Amino acid sequence: MLEIKNLHATVGGKEILKGVNLTIKDGEIHALMGTNGAGKSTLSNVIVGNPAYEVTEGSIIFNGQDLLAMKTEERANAGIFMSFQQPVEIPGVSMTNFMRAAVNARRAAQGKEPLKSTDFLKVMREKRKLVEIDQKLMNRSVNEGFSGGEKKRNEIFQMAMLEPTFCILDETDSGLDVDALRIVAQGFNTLRTAETSAMVITHYQRLLDYIKPDIVHVLIDGKIVKTGGPDLAVKIENEGFDWIKAEL
């Protein structure tokens, strides 16, 4: 369970989050919607521990652990995963080597031995099939020369490999055509277990057609101003945010 209380955060000295309260229980999918610049990406960056963001007040507790006291990689190894909006390229580091380092870091954090190469490659093969990602991408450098869709699919592939318990999908639908969107979303749904929870950041209902949220939040100017069921997302899709702003 992820519990965010009164979270304030700044980037470059500017306050972006102004007191966010949010509780996501195991197995729940929460959608986070909001206008540009409302703080959606800031919230996800603060949760994963991007050092460029400074938390000035508040707390985040993840499965009983004080997340803000943990390093970025420790948070990851505790089960937090973010599908990046713009996955970065890492020239010279093959996807296979990258994934091996990540999987073995996770195992080390769990007190397990590194996977043997043959076992690792076998797992790679199985998970690749789930998200229909081409083997040839695995021999390339991380995200280098990947199309927009391949990058997003690669994020979900990494999620499959790392088996997180809490996922942030940061505008995973941006830059995806309908078929790619379906494959990525179905991949995510296949990977979900009863315990997996997620925060899905999106501007559009179409992703939520595939990944059905339990709860929808609206973030405006650094605060969650409205919370509702799946129908809230549909209403926003049709009517925008102005009616919510008018209520404030």
Place this chain on the structure above:
Amino acid sequence: MSESNEFVRNVAEKKYEFGFTTDIQTEIIDKGLNEDVIRIISAKKGEPEWLLQFRLDAYRYWLTQTQPTWGHVHLPEIDYQAISYYADPTAGKKNDGPKSVDDIDPELMKTFDKLGIPLEERLALSGTAVDAVMDSVSVKTTFKEKLSEKGIIFCSISEAVKEYPDLVKQYLGSVVPPKDNYFAALNSAVFSDGSFVYIPKNTRCPMELSTYFRINARNTGQFERTLIVCDEGSYVSYLEGCTAPMRDENQLHAAIVEIVIMDNAEVKYSTVQNWYPGDAEGKGGVLNLVTKRGHLRGVNSKLSWTQVETGSAITWKYPSCVLSGDNSQAEFYSVAVTNNHQEADTGTKMIHIGKNTKSTIISKGISAGKSQNSYRGLVRVNKNADGARNYSSCDSLLLGSECGAHTFPYMDIHNNTATVEHEATTSKISEDQLLYCNQRGISTEEAVGLIVNGYAKEVINKLPMEFAVEAQKLLSVSLEGTVG
């Protein structure tokens, strides 16, 4: 970020793994340099008159020269009278040099074991023969007998002077003349030991040959001399590794490597240099001032220099190729890593003389801490070198904002049929890349190691397998915790 400061501290406090000293009875001659010292060295080695004369001529020339200042390094004023020019760690136990393992002092055996260089043949890395040199003397050369069955000579240069004087006389100084440069003159005057290799015609050397250099004694310089002659139609792969103890004062290392390659012959020369780099404040460390050059004399001859340089306080070295033979091909693959206060000015010279000669330069500089890393390279195409081709690619990777990377490419083209290409890039490990790795559970240290090894892969892949694994580890260790 406080986190990155912590990493920087970790690196600074990281111990140099090979910084131990060996407590062994070592015969060291008095400090200072003069003609008498040179006569003593020559006499200790039982050298013929011509070699003494070679040394004295070099010394007299050296006296007329001054230390070069053009390198992009802060080379300290070296007090040549404060250095001892001969240190023999085998002196406690020998009459005429150790011949078998039993004759070697156990302390020396232990030292090389600790460095991962077992001198007992049964323990050796598969397929590698080693010449182990500590301070001024070759301690042991393995697999000598086995190689001699094929007519291959692999021994210390001191031994070669005695056993194969004609070969040595013919080739010594033929590629790097004693008057080539200041440090070459110094080396020619006082050179101590090193390896000699001769591969006879139409022979593929069945194992990797390697020399391992170790500086141990305090206040001594190491002036090794290596001479490799690869005769027609032959092939050899040669490896060189180096370490030194941690000492507060600088240690001088001024070596010469000469390679002669005949028709249709090929030499691969690989170096993993890990001399003590000095401490985090820039105190101590080896001054690595080296002249390496290969002469591609024969048609279709090939030479490939591959170097992974992570050590030394100051590196000043330009493994070069003189492409005389028509259709000869030369390659230079280099990864130079500098951290803390290290300074490197390294690169190559490709001198195209023969027709249709081809050279490739791939240089990867990695700078961290407050270090300075320079690539300096010359491509010269002489008037008659029709159809010469060169491709140069020089990349710099910066870790942190206090280090520097510099590129000094020189081109000197006298033939308009030549094709010369030069590419250069500078990059940094971005915060975004580190975040991405961290978010996948990979620590910053490991992420830097992954990225740096990826960046250097093109060069590392050129190394023989066992060396490549070592080099990979070395790269990660040298840069542990230097955050972009």
